Amino acid sequence: MVGLCEAPRTRAELRRGLGLPVERCNYLHRYLVPWTHDRDDPAKNMHPATKRAHYAVAALIAARPRVARAPQPLNGAAGDSGESARRVRADLGVSLGQAVSAKVIKPATAESTLHLMSRQSADSVHSTLPSLTRQLLSGGIAVDWAVLLDDLAWWDLRRDRIGSRWLESYFRTAYPENDTETPSATEENER
Known part of the structure; x- marks a missing residue:
């Protein structure tokens, strides 16, 4: 979803969904319907809570302050010494x-x-x-x-x-x- 937020217009439209339920996020549908709906099998469409989570996180990513838009490493720690490199x-x-x-x-x-x-x-x-x-x-x-x-x-x-x-x-x-x-x-x- 971070890739969606590269264009200024897209960021602005996605920011309009901050803190709102999906039903009030009309400007976000253009960008998020491909992520949340399966055209071939409507039964595979996302659960409403999962769909809302996608809309919320997309809006949060779009609303990042300028200083936070540079790629950042993931938080977490890798396993020590010879252990598997499991990331938390x-x-x-x-x-x-x-x-x-x-x-x-x-x-x-x-x-x-x-x-x-x-x-x-x-x-x-x-x-x-x-x-x-x-x-x-x-x-x-x-x-x-x-x-x-x-x-x-x-x-x-x-x-x-x-x-x-x-x-x-x-x-x-x-x-x-x-x-x-x-x-x-x-x-x-x-x-």
Whole structure:
């Protein structure tokens, strides 16, 4: 989908879908119908939640700040030494943890955002993502669009599991194993 956003006109039209349900994304259909519909077999068309995830992520990619449009490596780590080069894909929790480590977002803000999102409906999550991803990308923090797309597609059925994974990833990233304590609320307010 990143390739769709190379032309300025396309980017502008895709940005119109930020935070909106598919039914209100008339300008996006031209670009996304080929990704979401099977002409030969309509029974293979995407589930509505998956379709909405595609529309949302396309709009988020199109709305990236200029500094974030350069190709970026995927977040994640390869296996060490002789182990297989298995890549761990970064979810939103990893991105927020990296943002905290880079002092792009305050720890209390990142944590409360994740706790709130993990309890919200898909509609609320979709409306929260434009400002959150803009803040991450403006601060030089990469977002793995493929992982976000998958998480959004499954949100209605696996919200608790995905929210829990995001929180676990956040804490692993923001507070690596060598740190034994997270900042207390008092320390956070002093910053």
